[in-house]
Amino acid sequence: MVAEDKNVQEARKGALAIAQDWxxxxxxxxxxxxxxxxxxxxxxxxxxxxxxxxxxxSTYLNLNNFVIDSAGLTAAWSGLYLLLARRRRTAGVNFSARFGNRFGARGLTRGAAMLLAGANVVGCGTTYALGRRSKEERVV
Incomplete structure (x- = not known):
């Protein structure tokens, strides 16, 4: 039972580490x-x-060693884009047109953008919330 708890803790630590690396x-x-x-x-x-x-x-800030601030900016603007992109009107459109819009080139690109924006909110938000600025303050 102790080994299982240790594995669960390592898995959680791994998920946080992956999110922070992102x-x-x-x-x-x-x-x-x-x-x-x-x-x-x-x-x-x-x-x-x-x-x-x-x-x-935000990428420019990240490349200039302002990683935590860059992560916060990316998380905020990715979240705003995700909210904006979810507003899609499909009322009054038949099923085949909705199906084609979702799985065409434009629909797949839109889905990839929304998925990436969601991953940015999670990963960059974690980095911003749990990040330490001691390295960034030494640079300035």
Whole structure:
């Protein structure tokens, strides 16, 4: 029984470590900015497209050793994008059109962007909440 508890604790520690590693990486905000650009550049949709420069700035902060602040910015803006992307109107559209919209190239890209935004909220939010700024303060 003690060994099982130790394994559970190691698994929890592993999940937190994976989430924090995700939040410390500069790649997730860059990928989300790329997917948002692909979805909303043509035709230009100004509100969703405004998320791209903020996410790229977050990557810039991460590369300049402001990892915790970058994670917080990425988590916040990814969460806002996730809320914005969930607003999709499908009322009055027949089933085959809804099915085609979800599993076409644009629908799969939208799903990938929403999945990545959700992963950013979890991973970067964990990094921001549990991160220590001692390394960042030494840089300044």
């Amino acid at each position: 939040g410390k990486s500069p790649l997730p905000p860059t990928l989300l900015a790329t997917l948002i650009t692909a979805l909303h550049a043509r035709p230009l949709q100004k509100l969703p497209f405004a998320f791209t420069p903020v996410l790229l700035f």
